[in-house]
Amino acid sequence: MLSLVYVVGIAFGLVCLLLLLGLFLPGYNPDNEKLSSYECGFDPLGTARLPFSLRFFLVAILFLLFDLEIALILPYPLEMLYGKMIFFDYWLVVLLVIVLTLGLIYEWLKGGLEWTE
Numbered sequence: 001m002l003s004l005v006y007v008v009g010i011a012f013g014l015v016c017l018l019l020l021l022g023l024f025l026p027g028y029n030p031d032n033e034k035l036s037s038y039e040c041g042f043d044p045l046g047t048a049r050l051p052f053s054l055r056f057f058l059v060a061i062l063f064l065l066f067d068l069e070i071a072l073i074l075p076y077p078l079e080m081l082y083g084k085m086i087f088f089d090y091w092l093v094v095l096l097v098i099v100l101t102l103g104l105i106y107e108w109l110k111g112g113l114e115w116t117e
Contacts, residue, residue, distance in 0.1 A: 062113075
């Protein structure tokens with residue numbers, strides 16, 4: 001219990017120290033251009049409602065699919081080897097991997113793996 005108090009105290013002290021350093025170290029010299037709506041000083045041109053490629057969202061979805069599959073598949077053979085996995089956990093992971101695989105197949109069929117426009 002005492003070690004938990006030490007860890008919380010050190011973490012709180014470190015956070016306070018870093019916040020104080022962040023307040024006092026950087027120079028803050030605002031001028032008219034920095035206080036304008038855009039720090040670069042340029043006036044906005046055109047509308048903000050320009051069409052953009054959905055490729056960024058497809059890459060993010062693919063990353064999540066592959067990342068979750070790897071994070072869920074790798075630890076479970078060790079748990080099965082040492083006998084720590086219960087029956088419900090196994091089928092829950094199987095169901096989740098099936099759902100993620102269906103998401104990957106959906107991305108594949110929609111052309112998410114094609115890198116040409």
